[in-house]
Amino acid sequence: MLIKNLNLKNFRNYAEEQFAFSEGLNILTGRNAQGKTNCAEAVFYLCTGTSPRARRDKQLIKYGGQSALISAECSGRYGAITLAAEIRENGREIRVNGNKITRNADLLGNLYAVFFSPQELRLIQDGPDERRRFLNISLSQLSRPYYTALARYNRILEQRNNLLKNKDLSLVFDTLPVWDEQLCTYAATVARRRADYIAELAPLAAEAHAFLTDGKECLEISPEKKYKGDEGELKARLYDELKNNYDRDIRLGFTASGPHRDDIDIKIDGADAKTYASQGQTRTAALAIKLAEVEIFKSASGEYPVLILDDVLSELDLMRRKKLVARTEGLQTILTCTHAERVLAGKDANKIRIEGGAIKR
Structure with missing residues (x-):
């Protein structure tokens, strides 16, 4: 999978710019706050319909602009493809091969992308929301049925939570089974796919981590809650769990169990990474998980995704920089850094210098 070019208009700090990417290593250099990360963000947005940084799409529009435009010519899993997005204050319009799509599900899977930035440390350091977010973004690219089931x-979860706040307890107890039947159908799909994904991710991440650390540390990943059985069995168990906790959920006013509460256990040398890992260990573990994600996409599609590495080299020691760069061989990589690091010296790379939201030519 490749992105051949990228066109930006009124996106973040870009007035208008066109990027041409090579099939291998692409290095975006420049001082801080010049637009390197914005370019990387635009690529990921076109692949997923999601910004890795902005909470709302309208934040992507250049200050003073009415809309932002992103477009690209790509080689995806289904052949040559054009992707385009117009982001407005009140919404957006996305086109695939010129055809307007109404569901984000129709964008996902055309071009896979894996994004890593210093913010990805939240995957280890922050709460369960960040780890579920990682699973959801990755699995949604891989599986449209997963994306649909999650949505x-x-x-339904939102509707169930609204019902739990109703003061008419007779209505609540009469209606909960109806919502729970539907909720558990989709919960079982989400839980089963996440469990399978983590089972595939764990050994790949452990291998990548051993490579990055020269075998000096051991990374272990496992689901906090073990989901066993097929979707039918899972649905029955999830339904019973909800039914047995009606009083608790009514008292709390929300649904306190289910896939929306799940977490992943991440350990380094047997110790909880969130609690005990140093900053360097956290960074290496998060990076190993992202490299494992790359391999999962390759296994699923037969092609590597676009790998986006935003400001990662400056925070790694020389050994890990070299190992990371070695790991990108054979992948289209978009890498941002303030300077062309010496570890990249002699590498056959497409180098693009950015200043003030424009390519310095």
Whole structure:
């Protein structure tokens, strides 16, 4: 999978710019706050319909602009493809091969992308929300059924939570089984796919971590809650769990169990990474997880995703920089850094210098 070019208009700090990317290593250099990360963000947005940084799409529009435009010519899993997005204050319009799509599910899977930035340390350091977010973004690219099940699960969950706040307890007890039947159908799909994904991710991340650390540390990943059985069995158990906790959920006013509460256990040398890992260990573990994600996409599609590495080299020691760069061989990589690091010296790379939201030519 490749992105051949990228066109930006009124996106973040870009007035208008065109990027041409090589099939291998692409290095975006420049001082801080010049637009390197914004370019990387635009690529990921076109692949997923999601910004890795902005909470709201309208934040992507250049100050003073009415809309932002992103477009690219790519080689995806289904052949040559054009992707385009127009982001407005009140919404957006996304096109695939010129055809307007109404569901984000129709964008996902056309071009896989894996994004790593210093913010990804939240995957280790922050709460369960960040780890579920990682699973959701990755699995949604891999599986449209997962994306659809997750969206429907979240909608029904919101309706169930609203019902739990109702003061008419007779209505609540009469209606909960109806919502729970639907909720657990989608919960089982989400839980089963996450469990399978983590089972595939764990050994790949452990291998990548051993490579980056020269075998000096051991990374272990496992789901906090073990989901066993097929989707039918999971649905029955999830339904019973909800039914047995009606009083608790009514008292709390929200649904306190289910996939929306799940977490992943991440350990380094047997110790909880969130509690005990140093900053360097955290960074290496998060990077190993992202490299494992790359391999999962390759296994699923037969092609490597676009790998986006934003400001990662400056925070790694020389050994880990060299190992990371070696790991990108054979992948289209978009790498941002303030300077062309010496570890990149002699590398066959497409180097692009950015100043003030424009390519310095």
